Amino acid sequence: SGRAVFSISNPFQTNTVLQHKKPSELKIGVSLSTLNNPFFISIKQGVTETAKKSGSKVQVYDGQNSTNKQSNDVEDLIQKKVDVLIINPVDSSAITPEVKSANEAGIPVITIDRSSDGGKVLSLVASDSKEGGKMAADFMIKTLGEKAKIAELQGTPGASATRERGAGFDNTAKGHLDIVTKQTANFDRTEGLNTAENIAQAHPDIKGLFSQNDEMALGAVQALKSNPDIVIVGFDGSVDGINAVKKGQMAATVAQKPKEMGKLAVQAAYKYFKGEKVSSQIKSPLELIVADKYK
Amino acid sequence: MKIDMLGISKSFGNNHVLRDVNFHLDNAEVHALMGENGAGKSTLMNILTGLLNADSGQILVDDKEVHFNGPKDAEEHGISFIHQEMNNFGEMTVLENMFLNKEVKNKWGMIDEKTMRAEALKIFQTLNINYNLNAMIGDLSIGAQQMIEISKAMMSEAKVIIMDEPTAALTNSEITSLFKTVNHLKAQGVSFIYISHRIEENMEIADKITIMRDGHTVDESFISETNVEKIVTNMVGRDIGDFYPERHAETGKTVLEVTHLESNDKFHDINFTVKEGEILGFSGLMGSGRTEIMRAIFGVDHRNGGDVAINGNKVKIMSPSDAINQGIGFVTENRKDEGLILDFSVSENIIMASLKDLVKKHFIDEKVKDDFVNLLVKRLTIKTDGTNIDAGSLSGGNQQKVVLAKWIGAGSKILILDEPTRGVDVGAKREIYDLINELTNRGVAIIMVSSDLPEVLAMSDRIAVMYEGNMMAIVDNSSHVTESDIMTLATGGKAND
Amino acid sequence: MTSTRNEQKVVKEVKDRKILQQLSGLGPVLALIVLALITTVMNPSFLDPNNLLNLLRQVSINGLIAFGMTFVILTGGIDLSVGAILALTSALSAMMITSGVPTLIAMLIGIVFGGLLGGLNGLIITKGGAAPFIASLATMTIFRGATYVFTNGNPITSKAMNNSFIFQFIGRGYFFGIPVPVIIMLISFFILYILLHKMTFGRKTYALGGNEKAAFVSGIKVNITKTWIYVISGIMSSAAGMILISRLSSAQPDAGTGFEMDAIAAVVLGGTSLAGGRGRIFGTLIGALIIGTLNNGMNLIGISSFYQQIVKGIVIIIAVLLDRRKKA
Amino acid sequence: MTSTRNEQKVVKEVKDRKILQQLSGLGPVLALIVLALITTVMNPSFLDPNNLLNLLRQVSINGLIAFGMTFVILTGGIDLSVGAILALTSALSAMMITSGVPTLIAMLIGIVFGGLLGGLNGLIITKGGAAPFIASLATMTIFRGATYVFTNGNPITSKAMNNSFIFQFIGRGYFFGIPVPVIIMLISFFILYILLHKMTFGRKTYALGGNEKAAFVSGIKVNITKTWIYVISGIMSSAAGMILISRLSSAQPDAGTGFEMDAIAAVVLGGTSLAGGRGRIFGTLIGALIIGTLNNGMNLIGISSFYQQIVKGIVIIIAVLLDRRKKA
Numbered sequence A: 001s002g003r004a005v006f007s008i009s010n011p012f013q014t015n016t017v018l019q020h021k022k023p024s025e026l027k028i029g030v031s032l033s034t035l036n037n038p039f040f041i042s043i044k045q046g047v048t049e050t051a052k053k054s055g056s057k058v059q060v061y062d063g064q065n066s067t068n069k070q071s072n073d074v075e076d077l078i079q080k081k082v083d084v085l086i087i088n089p090v091d092s093s094a095i096t097p098e099v100k101s102a103n104e105a106g107i108p109v110i111t112i113d114r115s116s117d118g119g120k121v122l123s124l125v126a127s128d129s130k131e132g133g134k135m136a137a138d139f140m141i142k143t144l145g146e147k148a149k150i151a152e153l154q155g156t157p158g159a160s161a162t163r164e165r166g167a168g169f170d171n172t173a174k175g176h177l178d179i180v181t182k183q184t185a186n187f188d189r190t191e192g193l194n195t196a197e198n199i200a201q202a203h204p205d206i207k208g209l210f211s212q213n214d215e216m217a218l219g220a221v222q223a224l225k226s227n228p229d230i231v232i233v234g235f236d237g238s239v240d241g242i243n244a245v246k247k248g249q250m251a252a253t254v255a256q257k258p259k260e261m262g263k264l265a266v267q268a269a270y271k272y273f274k275g276e277k278v279s280s281q282i283k284s285p286l287e288l289i290v291a292d293k294y295k
Numbered sequence B: 001m002k003i004d005m006l007g008i009s010k011s012f013g014n015n016h017v018l019r020d021v022n023f024h025l026d027n028a029e030v031h032a033l034m035g036e037n038g039a040g041k042s043t044l045m046n047i048l049t050g051l052l053n054a055d056s057g058q059i060l061v062d063d064k065e066v067h068f069n070g071p072k073d074a075e076e077h078g079i080s081f082i083h084q085e086m087n088n089f090g091e092m093t094v095l096e097n098m099f100l101n102k103e104v105k106n107k108w109g110m111i112d113e114k115t116m117r118a119e120a121l122k123i124f125q126t127l128n129i130n131y132n133l134n135a136m137i138g139d140l141s142i143g144a145q146q147m148i149e150i151s152k153a154m155m156s157e158a159k160v161i162i163m164d165e166p167t168a169a170l171t172n173s174e175i176t177s178l179f180k181t182v183n184h185l186k187a188q189g190v191s192f193i194y195i196s197h198r199i200e201e202n203m204e205i206a207d208k209i210t211i212m213r214d215g216h217t218v219d220e221s222f223i224s225e226t227n228v229e230k231i232v233t234n235m236v237g238r239d240i241g242d243f244y245p246e247r248h249a250e251t252g253k254t255v256l257e258v259t260h261l262e263s264n265d266k267f268h269d270i271n272f273t274v275k276e277g278e279i280l281g282f283s284g285l286m287g288s289g290r291t292e293i294m295r296a297i298f299g300v301d302h303r304n305g306g307d308v309a310i311n312g313n314k315v316k317i318m319s320p321s322d323a324i325n326q327g328i329g330f331v332t333e334n335r336k337d338e339g340l341i342l343d344f345s346v347s348e349n350i351i352m353a354s355l356k357d358l359v360k361k362h363f364i365d366e367k368v369k370d371d372f373v374n375l376l377v378k379r380l381t382i383k384t385d386g387t388n389i390d391a392g393s394l395s396g397g398n399q400q401k402v403v404l405a406k407w408i409g410a411g412s413k414i415l416i417l418d419e420p421t422r423g424v425d426v427g428a429k430r431e432i433y434d435l436i437n438e439l440t441n442r443g444v445a446i447i448m449v450s451s452d453l454p455e456v457l458a459m460s461d462r463i464a465v466m467y468e469g470n471m472m473a474i475v476d477n478s479s480h481v482t483e484s485d486i487m488t489l490a491t492g493g494k495a496n497d
Numbered sequence C, D: 001m002t003s004t005r006n007e008q009k010v011v012k013e014v015k016d017r018k019i020l021q022q023l024s025g026l027g028p029v030l031a032l033i034v035l036a037l038i039t040t041v042m043n044p045s046f047l048d049p050n051n052l053l054n055l056l057r058q059v060s061i062n063g064l065i066a067f068g069m070t071f072v073i074l075t076g077g078i079d080l081s082v083g084a085i086l087a088l089t090s091a092l093s094a095m096m097i098t099s100g101v102p103t104l105i106a107m108l109i110g111i112v113f114g115g116l117l118g119g120l121n122g123l124i125i126t127k128g129g130a131a132p133f134i135a136s137l138a139t140m141t142i143f144r145g146a147t148y149v150f151t152n153g154n155p156i157t158s159k160a161m162n163n164s165f166i167f168q169f170i171g172r173g174y175f176f177g178i179p180v181p182v183i184i185m186l187i188s189f190f191i192l193y194i195l196l197h198k199m200t201f202g203r204k205t206y207a208l209g210g211n212e213k214a215a216f217v218s219g220i221k222v223n224i225t226k227t228w229i230y231v232i233s234g235i236m237s238s239a240a241g242m243i244l245i246s247r248l249s250s251a252q253p254d255a256g257t258g259f260e261m262d263a264i265a266a267v268v269l270g271g272t273s274l275a276g277g278r279g280r281i282f283g284t285l286i287g288a289l290i291i292g293t294l295n296n297g298m299n300l301i302g303i304s305s306f307y308q309q310i311v312k313g314i315v316i317i318i319a320v321l322l323d324r325r326k327k328a
């Protein structure tokens, strides 16, 4: 590539060609959107455990929920000449340029949970967040009946999980459930607690509460302890969340299998370097875990 | 208590401030300590009270070697220090200030306000002063604050009280009551180390005097055996002749006219004019509103009415930058607060009011700037180790000259000087007076606010006298005006001619 | 001297000042009342005693941290590490309880540890001479990182925590119908009020913020006093942490993120100057209540989350500007 | 006076001073070199020209914001709203490009708007008399909320953005092999360097931070100068935003969160005093490079993300303490 005066591709970047590699020779670069949350830690565990079993080297970076930090991280991973990138994007549009950079450098990209809007992605390992939102809504309609009054705890404004889970839930609930209020608690357990307390004050007649993640739902559990009949539905299937469902504190949680996602992503990489075809969409199953009393 | 400081030396970096200084204080004496600005007087006292450590030398108290860990330690051993720089807390009340770090506590460890209040009032009574103990100390005049500092020292039952420039901000009546107290305590065996640039005061109150120059002690003698000329010569190292220069005023047309200037609670209906080449003195007691008038003219404070005209044209001055554009300069009373940026260099301070004159094609011309600064430093004989050193490390008199340089450099046609020689040594004072005369010779109009009556009388062409915000009179100084004439006006009496 | 006239002047001045002072104490109180009124009009259930207790409980955590922050800010300093101290110490205590240490002892150790972390801040600032802002920014990062390392990023929950009555009681209990966190907040307020306004330590705190050089000359042990103040801030943060883990029944590694800003806002809304030397801890209590009422009220009214931030920012600006105007 | 002795003294002092000044400029440079050395030893690919350009590009956004922040901090102020200004203005520009406004014009409008937002900060601080910390904390919340309202919480991406060469070029392009963001950063540095060190505006900036009262009495228009400084900070933030949306091919509503802390850290690491009046913009450039090298280096070395925070905090403390020691 000639060094044009004006160019958009990196003039120093050299392309590498696909070679067959054994898992034990692979360097896997992983960029996760955050590690402040058990869900993503499970993804990390899925990746590292699977990779270690086969003797691959793994480097995991924490994007700290910042699109900017993540794009720096991915650049650094490209710089380190990893063989494959496993990315769990903070945002699917903001990751596009980095995916393109990786493409240029000839590094295959596998995304987890969210994909990239552009560039070439080898495979997306995900469960469908919108579908998850729909599952939660269906469950609520079934348990509470039509037109029940419910509240919704939203995640961090603008985050893709907030948008997709919310859209899936709201679209299904429309006309069937009466969402009296939607308030953000930023995916945070403490804020979930305070906000749920305030919601209960403003709307003492709600019958259910949908929380866009388990953390906020667990906060709500503490807030609504005095009224155990309120149907709380979370999202994620985190360890604490599943425990709360088992104890009947939460009615249900839309469980994703983060560890499974991590495992599937690594396995996809191995397949690729064996020269096998990798499917562009690997579905990680969603499961609605329901407390005994609502079964 | 007897104190002997022997062979004390102290350097700050390359600056050898004290070189083998000896100082002796006897029981029940008032001992004046004099010397030029920067001679090392405050430093010597800081070493005595443990605020600074000497590089070498020893301190004997009643012939026993001592070393104090700090001011509190010294105080517990009976040595109390009233600092030159006000060491108080503007946002705290008078009472809180007086008992700071020596609060009286009750048996629960709580502060005992009642006892403290009673003690404070007792001290006030002996000093014949009265301030509200609940007032924020920052709201009181500098003089009041100084008196409270003095009360604080009295309260500690000290055997030795060090006063560093206690009277710089006091009025005559306060000085009188201070001296009464000093003599009273002396009779009870208390000793004083008294630092002041006012020679007359030293002659009046002190028993003995020690003179420092260039970090040495050059003379120690009984007041009764010395005289003003000898003191000055010892201090400055040469004869400066008269304290005040001859003054031959040649005034031109009126440049500044102030009419019906008004501020709600500070001053009322102020009218005066100043001519080219004239010095208009402003006299009055503290709090009489002189500073406030100047601040209003210069646009520092807002005024409630009245007009300012320059060369016959009414001007609108809303801020100091407007005033500067009209050719006014203002050497503020409080140089540390408003005059200087202490941790900026001499050069940066001097150029501050003339920035736009140093610009060539949008950029600051470094050469023009250096020439400008060097010229002013030389012309005002500012004693400094280069123009790049912090203004704060200069002696008081030289700091004052830096402020003067700033305004002279700004090319002010009208120069307001508020207490231009406060805390300045006799030698430097004389230089400043010469400079003022030189400026008027060049046609600059000068307003000089001063609490130093002899200075006002010696330098002014006319004298405006203020009393509680009102202008009592503007006296022509060409005739036989005396200090008592001015004092009569300044205390609300009528002029008797 | 015309002492009578001057005295009259002084007396008048002092009276004016007293009134101003009381007004300036009332400024935040007034803001709080207005806020409460508006909220009540929009949703009367705000005044429900249940909601008020609820509000107070929500305020308690920010309140405790802000009380400690008041001392720090009075000295002209700032402590950005409070949220991180909260997270690290509460993780520590939760871990100890989980591994069988009796609840009270575990919490006490956590609080003492919080004091130590605060002391570390104090040392870096006094001995090291670093500006409080950057020093506590750095320790914030360090403490937060340490929490992640310590917890491996996972929340800590356990049977031991859920089964301990005391553990549950601290954050969720009631004492004569009043939530325990509220009682803890009020007791802390009382103690710190005495410390600040009735004891010499408080005088030293104000003196440090008013004029540090003068404080030094007055013989105040500047470094020691300052270090203690950061210790207090650390203790209050970890105490708040104990309430938080009890309320959440778990210790979150990212707990307390952003708490520093809420605490600073409470202090400043309460009329304490960021330059130090001026302010009162009572104001901080009111400031914390304003923020709490704002959060609670906007939830009650049902303002959309996007607009909540805008409203919060505007209220802070208005309150601060009103306070400034009054002083001018 | 013994003038020869004095002159000698003057010469010597001035020399000492010059050396000291240069050393104090070198302090951060030294820290940077040490960091780079350590990283190179641990992973030689750090010195790969590719990686160095990469590093510079990563630094550019924080660098731009930190340059503006340098002016603010030199006056003794602080601007916490930089990240929020970045988000709001970049969303605005992205939206305009999406709806057909030519890229350059849209970006220019965004940058001007950033200046206006900065000016708003300036007005609240000067006219309103609010402390910069709390004023910019409040506007940070407001601007962020406004961004959410404006974008409805969604990132903005569009064909128009992806198809515009200029848009892509700003953040991802190369000019003679050098990344465009790096060039933008260097040009901004040059302009602001001249403004700060060669023009009267810079003198005024320093004077404001040194002693605001004295500056006022010396005829410096305090309010106007200060307001302009916040305008500069706003402009630099929105310029950084333009690079960011190009790099990310989209405008994120939560972009820039926490950028204020990185910028402040860069300024302080560069030796500028948070009290105002003392510091240099060259130091800020070095400070930003230190932070960039730290992030890049730790990634290259492969330090686990939890430990990265701890290391970062410790390095900041060490650098700041070393700088303080040198001055004492």
Ligand SMILES: Nc1ncnc2c1ncn2[C@@H]1O[C@H](COP(=O)(O)OP(=O)(O)OP(=O)(O)O)[C@@H](O)[C@H]1O
Pocket (backbone or CB within 6 Å): B012, B015, B017, B035, B036, B037, B038, B039, B040, B041, B042, B043, B044, B084, B392, B393, B394, B395, B396, B397, B423, B425
């Ligand atoms: N902390 C310090 N660091 C460096 N230099 C100092 C310090 N304190 C004093 N100096 C220098 O020591 C010299 C003596 O200062 P000192 O304050 O003792 O003088 P002084 O006799 O009290 O003068 P004045 O009459 O103006 O009060 C001056 O040159 C001053 O610049």
Ligand SMILES: Nc1ncnc2c1ncn2[C@@H]1O[C@H](COP(=O)(O)OP(=O)(O)OP(=O)(O)O)[C@@H](O)[C@H]1O
Pocket (backbone or CB within 6 Å): B139, B140, B141, B142, B143, B284, B285, B286, B287, B288, B289, B290, B291, B292, B449, B451, C006, C009, C010, C013
């Ligand atoms: N009795 C008082 N109560 C409250 N404030 C006072 C009082 N006296 C003076 N002040 C204030 O203290 C400051 C200093 O006053 P100062 O005594 O310098 O006034 P002045 O008229 O300039 O007299 P001088 O020039 O002799 O100092 C001024 O801001 C003044 O308003």
Ligand SMILES: [Mg+2]
Pocket (backbone or CB within 6 Å): B041, B042, B043, B084, B164
């Ligand atoms: Mg002195």
Ligand SMILES: [Mg+2]
Pocket (backbone or CB within 6 Å): B290, B291, B292, B333, B418, B449
């Ligand atoms: Mg005056």
